[in-house]
Amino acid sequence: MRTALVSFALFAATFPLAAADSADSTTIAEGKKLFVREWEAGKPASPGGDGLGPMFNARSCAACHKLGGIGGAGPNEDSNVRLMTVVPVDPHPSELTGHKDKLAKVHPSFVPSGKRLQTAFILHRFGVEEAYASFEKKVMDSHAVGSPEDWAIRISQRNTPPVFGAGLIDAVTADMLRDLVKKQQADGRVTGRVPPGPKGPTGEVLGHFGWRGQTMSLKEFVLGACANELGLEVPGHHQAANPLNPEAKASGLDMSQEQADQLIAFVAALPAPRQVIPADAETAKAAERGLASFNSLGCADCHVQDVGPAKGIYADLLLHDMGPGLADAVSAVSAKQHLLRREGEIDTYINAGSALKVLQQEWRTPPLWGARDSGPYLHDGRAKTLTEAILAHAGESILSIEKFAALPVNEQDDLVAFLNTLVAP
Ligand code: HEC
Ligand code: HEC
Known part of the structure; x- marks a missing residue:
């Protein structure tokens, strides 16, 4: 005892008290302003952009990440993010690609560039355009009715996690995770796998962030959140497309490179x-x-x-298989999917049957x-x-x-x- x-x-x-001491306090303070900033349409932080939207889930990062302080978890369902996905009823993925035109009519984001089928995307709560509310209602109603085809449209929810200590998570290496996998294999009780990432010139990059470990780095997650949650055009990430006008392009950056770096530095420095x-x-x-x-x-x-x-x-x-009760229509990423994506093939489920089931049950x-x-x-x-x-x-x-x-x-x-x-x- x-x-x-x-x-x-x-x-x-x-x-640990603080995650990162690499960025200076002014940079971090500027980043914090961007994290709590209430964005408005037509008011970018850098000249030339269109500000909030056209699509968004909230007006600020802090609107969702707030429990226990700025950067915390989301308090309730209003801070959840909804994903829309299509799954094969009789799992045969090739069936899905044959339905691209029908799916694009349900929501253009199923076929973003008019070519590739995208099987999962964020179904935004809000649009800057007034007409979005009725479009969104129509989409939700059609989903409720179900699809009389060999595919089914599903809505998934993602709870907002806290981002405290994110800089430390970012510093975890693929080797550290591989050692844990080996230890688990030796102990024989649980069998985790490293969330796969793309192979770059310096070797394999692991997935780090998100409920599925689907995102490689803190930088990628923060910029992705700007683009997807707030509809901001940021360096390297386009603002989420407007389903009412899918071809429209952003007028310019909503946040400069310097501002994006400040926001990333703030999140990285949030204490654990x-x-x-x-x-x-x-x-x-x-x-x-x-x-x-x-x-x-x-x-x-x-x-x-x-x-x-x-x-x-x-x-x-x-990633661990958590059983059918925690299964989700959207699956964790498989190594094979990554390969197909890299080769520019269809971005869809390639593992039918039981393999698909396990992927749907996997969580980080x-x-x-x-x-x-x-x-x-x-x-x-x-x-x-x-x-x-x-x-x-x-x-x-x-x-x-x-x-x-x-x-x-x-x-x-x-x-x-x-x-x-x-x-x-
Ligand atoms: C509408 C609510 C919402 C808003 C607004 C939002 N987030 Fe999140 N955030 C989430 C959800 C939900 C997840 C989990 C997503 C997943 O894993 O699929 C998440 C995950 C994250 C993660 C990964 C955490 C981890 O450990 O996996 C980071 C980093 C993050 N958000 C940063 C931001 C930043 C920066 C902003 C503002 C640009 C922002 N978020 C805006 C809901 C939100
Ligand atoms: C096989 C690996 C594994 C084991 C063993 C395990 N967990 Fe978990 N735990 C997870 C995963 C994966 C999740 C996320 C599941 C999800 O979100 O659907 C989770 C989620 C949780 C959560 C919710 C956290 C959050 O932020 O939402 C708590 C609390 C928790 N586990 C506690 C425990 C306790 C206590 C035990 C032992 C009795 C335990 N876990 C055993 C893998 C495991």
Whole structure:
């Protein structure tokens, strides 16, 4: 018991305070202004752009990322992002490409350049043009009716995660993740895989960010969020296309390269969450017992405490099969899909049947740092409480979760008391 107490306290003391000290404080302060800036149509931050939109999900980054402070998780369904996707009913992907024209009529983003089929995209909540509201309603109604074809249109939800400590996650290397995969293979309890990224001149780049580990780097995610969530034209990323006028081009950049760098620097410098040991001795003891069962139940097989520079992250950042209950119509990216994409082939499901099912059930283990302040939980925000989130686990985590479910309620509460010591910075 004594040694446990000591290491518990030590670990709290070694939590990193700030992620990055490479950018200077002025740059970070300017970046923060851009993160909280309420964007308006026609008012770009750099001359020549069109400001907010034409498509957007909110007016600022901070409108969604706000629980426990600027950069936190999203509070409710209003901060979820909706994805629209088409899946083959009898999984044979070649069928989908034959329906391009029909799908383009449902939503032009199914065939963005008029050529390639895109099987998943963000269905925006808002458009600058007044006519968007009725277009969006029509799309949602047609989805509700279903498709009388051999394909089905589905809507998925993505919960807003916190971005605290993002600079540390960005600094995790592919080798660190590969070592975790090897360790899991040797231990034989869980089988994570590194989210695949494209092969560049310097070797393989891993996926880091997002519920599927689908995005390579913090820079890419931040710029993608500007383009997709706020409709900003930024260096390297075009603002999301307007389905009412798919061919229209942006008039110019909404944010200069310098401003984009400032925003990235701000997010990279957001401090990591902390561990706060409860002042009252009873709760502190409960949390300590909770940490012990977190380790003994096998939660820590996936929710690994430290990954490289990300100390106290409680996530291996690998993809795991979480079972059919957590399946999503949009699948995690397979290595083969990447290959096809690179060769300019169809961007669609190439793995039929059971392989497709597994991809639909795969999620990146989310960091549990800051868990107290990041509810609702899970990729679609379906779990209101930590206990609900835990009990929704299956697939690779089934043994661990069965053990958790079999614990007396007071011991389950201890584990939750431990998770509640992990708070926003
Ligand atoms: C409408 C709500 C919303 C807005 C606005 C928004 N985000 Fe997000 N953010 C999300 C969601 C949802 C995800 C998870 C997406 C996924 O994984 O598919 C996310 C994920 C992220 C991530 C990755 C975190 C991780 O660990 O995987 C970063 C970084 C991020 N957002 C930054 C930003 C920035 C910067 C802005 C402003 C330019 C922004 N977001 C605006 C909802 C939002
Ligand atoms: C096989 C790997 C694995 C194991 C074992 C595992 N988890 Fe998870 N955990 C995940 C994944 C992956 C998710 C995300 C699933 C989703 O969003 O659909 C998750 C999500 C969570 C969440 C929600 C986090 C959030 O931000 O939404 C909590 C809390 C959690 N796990 C706690 C636990 C506890 C406690 C245990 C042990 C009883 C455990 N997990 C065992 C992989 C695992």
